[in-house]
Amino acid sequence: MARDVKSVFLAANPLAFLISFFHLMDSSEAVLDIIEPQRSTVEQRKRIYFPMNLINNSARTLCLGGGDGATLPTRKSFPESLTNLRFSELYNLPGEAVAMSPEIFSEMRDGNGKFLDKLRSHTTPMVCFKTDKGDTVLHLAASLGHLELVKSIVSECPSLLLEVNWKGRLPLHVAARAGQLAVVKALVEAVTYFSARMSEEDRGLNLYVLKDINGDTALNLALKDLHEKTELLMYQKRFRYQPSMFPRVRTISFSDASTHMMGTASWLVNANQGASLLANKDGISPLYLAVKSGNVSLVSEMLKHSGEVQGNTSNLASQLEGRKSLIHAALKAKNKDVLKVILDEDPSLVHERDEEGRTCLSVGASVGFYDGIKNLLELSTSNVFECDDDGSFPIHMAMEKGHRKVVKEILKRCPASKMLLNKQGQNILHIAAKSGKARSFRLPDIKRLDADNYLIQEQDVDGNTPLHLATIMWRPRTVSYITIVASKKTRILHIQNKDGLRPLDIAELKLQSDYVLRERLTLMVLLCVYKPRGVGWLPTSGMTLRSRSEHLDATKYKDSVSALLLVATLIATVAVAAGFTMPGGFNSSAPNLGMSVLANDSTLSYFLFFDTVAMQSSVIAIVALIWAQLGDPELIHGAFHLALPSLFVALFSMASAFLSGVLATIKQNRELTNVIIVISSIFYFVVFCLLAPYVIPQVLSIRLVQQLTDVYLGLLVWFVNEDDDTHTRVKKVKSVEQVEKPKVL
Secondary structure: OHHHHHHHHHHHOHHHHHHHHOOOOOHHHHHHHHHOHHHOOHHHHHHOOOOHHHHHHHHHHHOOOHHHOOOOOOHHHOOHHHHOOOHHHHHOOOOOOEEOOHHHHHHHHHOOOOHHHHHHOOOOOHHHEEOOOOOOHHHHHHHOOOHHHHHHHHHHOHHHHHOOOOOOOOHHHHHHHOOOHHHHHHHHHHHHHHHHOOOHHHOOOOHHHOOOOOOOOHHHHHHHHHHHHHHHHHHHHHHHOOOOOOOOOOOOOOOOHHHHHHHHHHHHHHHOOOHHHOOOOOOOOHHHHHHHHOOHHHHHHHHHHHHHHHOOOOOHHHHOOOOOOHHHHHHHHOOHHHHHHHHHHOHHHHHOOOOOOOOHHHHHHHHOOHHHHHHHHHHOOHHHHOOOOOOOOHHHHHHHHOOHHHHHHHHHHOHHHHHOOOOOOOOHHHHHHHHOOHHHOOHHHHHHHOOOOHHHHOOOOOOOOHHHHHHHOOOHHHHHHHHHHHOOOHHHHOOOOOOOOOHHHHHHHHOOOOOOHHHHHHHHHHHHHHOOOOOOEEEOOOOOOOOOOOOOOHHHHHHHHHHHHHHHHHHHHHHHHHHOOOOOOEOOOOOOOOOEOOOOOHHHHHHHHHHHHHHHHHHHHHHHHHHHOOOOHHHHHHHHHHHHHHHHHHHHHHHHHHHHHHHHHOOOOHHHHHHHHHHHHHHHHHHHHHHHHHHOEEEOOOHHHHHHHHHHHHHHHHOOOOOHHHHHHHHHHHHOOOOOOOOOO
């Protein structure tokens, strides 16, 4: 009969089953201690939350035996607060869960130990209070590190040691995640106390390997936040010295929590020899997280204990659960010391692939970890010719990400690797052309890699050469590099892909009707090389270019014509007004009545000259734009060719007239004159840089003029950002939560 009662109760109470499963009580106490809790109603039993997956997932690891846990202290070493507890209280299950009031919640989080007196007098037992997340009072106290409060709660309600919240986390898990080392030690000490009272063969309750619903152990949770903070700090360091063209990101700083988490993780590693290798449901083990965070001492400690668990008969890969790509993680963390420790422990991990099917060398090449690549190549160069699951080779990954130093190192060790092709039949020049990493795609590199022009002429499975791909991706700087070589080998320019298109044909067909600077400059570079017939003057900005497939639409330029006409009219108005308002004023007496006071000053002559040029140039622009308003698309393009240079001259002449007029009136003050000249020179340069691409034409029909304008086009192309990854990285950093170090009051 007693056996039947016990079996019924164990089926209804998972916690009692778990404790019974690990033989935590002797047979004489078991029946007596179980009878009392079984009086709870069916409804109360449904409220008790202890996921069965903790039993299923941890049944194998919980009974690892005496050597797998921390050294059990003697009974005399335990604090007095624990020595008076009855062992049966450990599994004294709480009754029906009661919603925790805001007052209890705030007092427990505040660590108010005196509030326990009020809870004792409450009609509802302390063990029954839970938040909407299933946290007990012990969870709350443990998460914020209130050590004395934790000890008081444990001494009164030991059963809360094994009570989990809705995420399946024990108070130990919560304390470990928060980095509360003192609380972790106290909780482990409490459970160890009960374990010490059992017979030697029955000891086995191992909190270190208990997992939550995500499969995370306490050690895994302690390292999770540490790893996330390490990643944020890496992003901050990477962007701290970025050029000013990137948005400024607020500095990320952290309190001493990271140090506490590291201390907690280190203690848990030393306390248990096997938890470091246990993976969660995502296949991530504490060892993997430690490697990613780049902590050499912690990784070394874990690897030392891993050898103690299984002995020296098996390698690390066979012991490790989940992801075995530890070398990949070390390469991503760019930590040479961690990489060396792992390679010394188990060199066979070099042959592991990550979850994306990439080799170690490919990952190192992708992140640009030069020192790590050197270490791997010193071990073996065979991985250079081993492709990833997507068909890419390590040299392709390095070229795609623009890591020139890594590319040179791979080519130095394996020169033939430059001939490798991916699944699309693309060589390293194809990869560089479409990636937009122009810094890794310089003219000397092309000439050195491809002295016979074989790679630059090679076509992929779609018939595209590197020049085709650079055009398709609108990479003006890369196109410029390739066309310098192609201009000497005209055959390259006329290679057609499977659609029968040359690079120029692709650019003219795919050009958007909306103005995109990268697209227009790419087409301008190609036009300067191909020099098609019928193309004479073109604005360097390419604003008058249009796609072959685009229908002529006069209304497209309506707003542009109106804006330019307004600017030209304003310049003419200002020039006329300045001509009748002379600097220094007019004589009001004979014999020079009505004449300019500064008529004999040479500086005034410059003022009149520039003012006249500004007036006449603006009138020319106005007349040209009036013709443009008639609506003929061809007429509009011709009007732009005349109006834009005229406006450019008018704006510069108006500014020069202003400078001449000011200098004429302060000629006696030499210091002020010099200051004004310097300031004006700076602004002239800025205005020229901003307006020149808009108005200076590319004259393709006159060789000498084209050579001069080509120089300016090359300078303009150099300032175009064709790296698509830049915007992705900035967006990612801006989305990172900004954490500031709290002020110490």
